Structure formats: structure tokens, C-alpha cells
Amino acid sequence: MSAMALLHKPLNGNAIAPLNLGLALVAVVASARPIWTLLYGYAEKLCLTTVYISSEDTLYDDVLLWMNHHVFQHQNFRSVIAATSNQAESITNPSTAASSNSNLKLSGTQFVDPSQSIQLKPFQGSRLFVYNRKWINFTHSAPRTGRTPHTMPDDDPLPLKLQCFSLSLSTLHAFLSEATLYSRKVSLSNVTVYRALANSRDLVRWTRVTSRPRRNLATVILDEHKKQTILGDIREYLHPRMKQWYSNHGIPYRRGYLFSGPPGTGKTSLASAIAGAFGLDIYVLSLGDSTMTESQFLRLFAEVPSQCVVLLEDIDVAGVTVARTHLPVGTSQPATGTSGPPSAGSSVISLSVLLNAIDGVSSHEGRILIMTTNAPHVLDRALVRPGRVDLHIQFELPSREELHGLFLSMFSDMIGEKMDASDEKGDPVALEDLAAQFAAKFPERRLSLAEAQGFLLKYKKQPAEACAEVSGWIIKMTQEEDERTVL
Numbered sequence: 001m002s003a004m005a006l007l008h009k010p011l012n013g014n015a016i017a018p019l020n021l022g023l024a025l026v027a028v029v030a031s032a033r034p035i036w037t038l039l040y041g042y043a044e045k046l047c048l049t050t051v052y053i054s055s056e057d058t059l060y061d062d063v064l065l066w067m068n069h070h071v072f073q074h075q076n077f078r079s080v081i082a083a084t085s086n087q088a089e090s091i092t093n094p095s096t097a098a099s100s101n102s103n104l105k106l107s108g109t110q111f112v113d114p115s116q117s118i119q120l121k122p123f124q125g126s127r128l129f130v131y132n133r134k135w136i137n138f139t140h141s142a143p144r145t146g147r148t149p150h151t152m153p154d155d156d157p158l159p160l161k162l163q164c165f166s167l168s169l170s171t172l173h174a175f176l177s178e179a180t181l182y183s184r185k186v187s188l189s190n191v192t193v194y195r196a197l198a199n200s201r202d203l204v205r206w207t208r209v210t211s212r213p214r215r216n217l218a219t220v221i222l223d224e225h226k227k228q229t230i231l232g233d234i235r236e237y238l239h240p241r242m243k244q245w246y247s248n249h250g251i252p253y254r255r256g257y258l259f260s261g262p263p264g265t266g267k268t269s270l271a272s273a274i275a276g277a278f279g280l281d282i283y284v285l286s287l288g289d290s291t292m293t294e295s296q297f298l299r300l301f302a303e304v305p306s307q308c309v310v311l312l313e314d315i316d317v318a319g320v321t322v323a324r325t326h327l328p329v330g331t332s333q334p335a336t337g338t339s340g341p342p343s344a345g346s347s348v349i350s351l352s353v354l355l356n357a358i359d360g361v362s363s364h365e366g367r368i369l370i371m372t373t374n375a376p377h378v379l380d381r382a383l384v385r386p387g388r389v390d391l392h393i394q395f396e397l398p399s400r401e402e403l404h405g406l407f408l409s410m411f412s413d414m415i416g417e418k419m420d421a422s423d424e425k426g427d428p429v430a431l432e433d434l435a436a437q438f439a440a441k442f443p444e445r446r447l448s449l450a451e452a453q454g455f456l457l458k459y460k461k462q463p464a465e466a467c468a469e470v471s472g473w474i475i476k477m478t479q480e481e482d483e484r485t486v487l
């Protein structure tokens with residue numbers, strides 16, 4: 001029988017019954033949807049409390065972290081979001097992070113294990129869970145950057161929604177407090193680094209770029225006296241009674257440090273280790289960033305929390321030319337005398353704006369300001385006067401003794417392993433011996449620790465080879481440097 005014939009064949013009673021049943025089911029399901037939506041809407045209004053969270057608020061990361069460690073941890077999702085670790089570290093399990101770190105960290109350098117650099121974020125959707133004997137519905141949708149808490153939730157949903165079957169917000173409030181506390185506890189073992197980045201709407205905001213395990217201060221190679229001086233100074237400054245002392249004496253409660261020295265000598269490393277030692281986050285602003293306007297700079301500076309390290313990099317590029325020094329606040333173009341966009345490596349931040357940010361009304365009490373420069377001699381005296389710079393730490397190119405220390409710390413985890421083909425035991429004495437030979441081949445204070453570390457990284461498990469090859473590398477590096485100087 002043809003299909004046309006089938007279509008025209010009248011249906012008998014037996015065929016019509018299931019068809020009617022199917023149609024009835026479809027009708028029930030179709031009408032149930034709006035009924036459910038209606039009922040849920042009523043329930044939402046009558047007995048649910050709701051909290052929306054913007055992806056730009058720190059609570060967003062805090063809640064995701066809490067959910068990941070308490071609700072999603074043991075669930076095997078078939079639908080997840082994969083993200084590289086610098087975007088997703090905030091939801092990394094601290095225990096996993098700690099164990100991976102023990103294998104990968106060497107002299108403060110983070111070696112990335114590819115399996116650890118990819119994180120799986122929780123699925124997008126809803127999940128009911130119990131908190132303090134109350135049901136909470138967690139809904140996570142794709143975050144859209146640029147949303148603010150003032151956006152109307154119905155028109156333009158914020159990515160995180162928490163709903164509780166309760167007439168008061170107290171449960172959700174308690175939950176958010178716990179998520180924040182939990183996140184702080186996790187971050188105590190990490191240093192979180194924030195940088196000023198533009199979002200999809202070109203709005204420059206502080207963005208959490210990474211959260212890495214604290215760097216041990218012992219891994220920063222620096223004259224012990226200088227190290228202890230700055231540590232003692234910060235310890236005293238952060239003492240709980242100090243704030244009152246500053247207030248009693250009418251002195252603004254803030255402290256500034258200048259780290260100067262050639263590139264790759266450990267200025268940033270020390271700032272990071274200090275943040276870790278005192279359990280603070282780091283907010284990094286580079287004055288070499290020629291895309292940042294003065295108003296953005298002032299706003300970002302005003303937005304840093306009171307207890308943190310603010311790292312101002314490359315301050316020698318700030319307003320060192322006379323024309324830039326006199327730019328009106330809030331503009332990024334020179335007033336007179338100069339024109340056009342700033343050249344690469346120069347800053348649009350004038351000295352007056354920088355000084356304003358450091359000690360103006362917007363400055364925050366309790367913060368530690370660390371400024372770094374490769375050229376301390378070009379700095380305006382106003383910038384480095386006491387009150388803005390309370391301690392100046394000079395970093396130098398390393399001595400042989402410091403290179404010796406670098407070699408030991410790079411290979412210290414090899415004690416007990418074979419160090420070359422002829423070495424049977426891999427004992428500490430052999431490593432000491434190699435370190436002494438390695439350091440003796442360097443000219444005093446000529447190449448930076450960053451350069452020496454870069455060389456050693458090519459020989460991670462081969463200290464003897466590193467020692468044998470270093471002479472040729474030193475000749476090449478110093479020749480290149482001489483050529484650059486002549487040019």
C-alpha cells in the first residue's frame with residue numbers, strides 16, 4: 001500500500017485511542033510548563049529569598065570555590081567548563097594544589113604540570129543543596145562580563161543566583177559570609193595577584209589573574225641584612241597596635257618601599273614573597289602600561305583594599321619629563337609642548353597624579369606600597385621623600401656566593417639521586433662541589449640571577465652538565481651584552 005493510500009485510509013477506533021492519549025499527554029506537558037512557571041513565580045515571591053551575584057564581585061569566586069569544594073567535589077559531571085588554571089585557580093582544591101606544588105616548585109619558579117594547568121569548572125545549571133538545615137538552590141549561568149549588581153535581574157540575569165526556602169535573607173547572608181571566610185582561609189596558603197585588565201566593555205578593573213602558593217622568603221636571594229631590615233619594618237608596621245600609634249601622632253597609616261636594581265635581580269620576587277609571608281594579596285599596576293589613563297589609574301588606586309601589597313612597577317617612567325609632570329589631573333594627553341600618543345615604554349601618568357594617588361585623599365590606610373625601578377637616579381625627589389618611600393632596598397647583580405646559593409637551591413631536591421653518569425650516590429658534598437665550580441666560572445656581578453636561572457632551567461636534573469656547559473654560555477652572554485652596550 002502506498003503512503004498516500006495510507007493517509008487517506010480512515011482510522012479505525014483502535015488506532016485513534018493511542019493517538020488521542022499521545023495528544024492528551026503533549027497537551028498536559030505543554031500546559032504544565034506555564035503552570036509550573038506561574039507556580040514557581042508565586043513561590044519565588046511568597047516563600048523564596050533570592051540573591052544575585054555579579055561575575056565581577058569577589059563573592060562570585062568565593063561562592064564558586066565553596067560550591068566546588070563542598071557540593072561539587074565528589075560529583076562526576078558529564079558537562080563541565082574547561083579553563084586554563086590562571087582563570088580557574090580560585091576553584092582549585094587546596095589539597096591538590098599543595099601536593100602538586102611540592103613536586104613542581106623549584107627555587108620559587110613555578111613549573112607548570114600540564115595536567116594541573118587545566119581546571120574543570122562546575123557545570124552550568126541548577127543544584128539544590130542543604131546549608132544549615134535549609135534548602136538552597138544554586139543556579140550558575142554563563143557569566144557575562146560587564147554586568148553590575150544594579151542590572152535588572154529579570155531582563156539581564158547575573159550569572160549566580162542563590163535561592164533559599166525562607167522568608168528572611170539570614171540563611172543566604174550566613175552562607176555568603178561562610179563562603180567569603182572559606183575563600184580567605186584557602187587564600188592564606190596562596191598569594192592572589194590582581195592586575196588591572198580591561199573587560200569586554202573596555203572597563204579597566206582589578207582582575208584576579210592568578211592565585212599561587214606562597215613563595216618562601218628563603219628562595220629569594222638577597223643580602224640577609226637587607227632582607228631582615230625590610231621584614232622587621234613590615235612586621236612592626238602591621239602590628240595591631242601600630243594603627244593607633246600612627247593615629248595618635250597624626251601620621252597617615254601607610255608605608256612605602258622602593259626596590260631598585262637591574263632587571264631580573266629579584267625585586268618582584270621579594271614583593272611576592274613578602275605578600276605571602278604576611279598573608280596579603282598583591283595588586284599590580286605597571287606605569288609602563290601606556291594604555292592606562294590617569295583617571296583609570298586614580299580609580300584603580302582608590303579601589304585597592306586597605307590590607308594588601310600594591311606593587312607599582314617601572315615608576316621611573318612616570319612623569320619624568322617636565323611636560324608630563326604638568327599634565328592636568330584626569331587627562332592623558334599633554335597640555336602643551338608635547339603632542340601625540342605616548343611612545344612605547346613611556347607612561348601617561350604624570351608625576352602629580354602619581355603623588356596624588358600615593359598620598360592623596362584616596363589612599364588607603366594599612367596598605368603596603370612597593371615601587372620598583374631599574375633607574376632610581378631619574379626619580380623625582382618628591383616621589384622618594386620619606387612618607388612616600390620609607391625604605392629603599394637596592395638589588396644588585398649577583399655575587400659568586402649568591403650564584404652558588406642559586407645552584408644549590410635549584411638542585412637541592414636531587415640529593416640522594418644520581419647527579420651524573422659517574423656519580424654513584426648523589427650526596428650533598430658532591431652538589432656543594434658542583435655549586436662551587438659553577439659559581440667560580442662567573443664574573444662577579446655581571447649577569448643577573450634571572451639569566452643564570454634561565455640557563456639552569458635547561459638542566460633541571462643534570463647539575464653536572466650545567467656545570468660543564470656554563471662557561472660557553474657565560475662567554476656568549478657577556479659578548480651579547482658588550483655588543484648591546486656598544487650600540
Ligand SMILES: Nc1ncnc2c1ncn2[C@@H]1O[C@H](COP(=O)(O)OP(=O)(O)OP(=O)(O)O)[C@@H](O)[C@H]1O
Pocket residue numbers: 107108109219220221222261262263264265266267268269270372373374395449450451453
Ligand atoms: N634575588 C633573586 N632570588 C631568587 N630568584 C631570583 C632573584 N632574582 C631573580 N630571580 C628569578 O628571576 C626571575 C625574575 O625575577 P624578578 O621578576 O623578581 O626580577 P625583577 O628584579 O623584578 O626584574 P624586572 O626589573 O625586570 O621586573 C624570577 O623567576 C626569579 O625567580
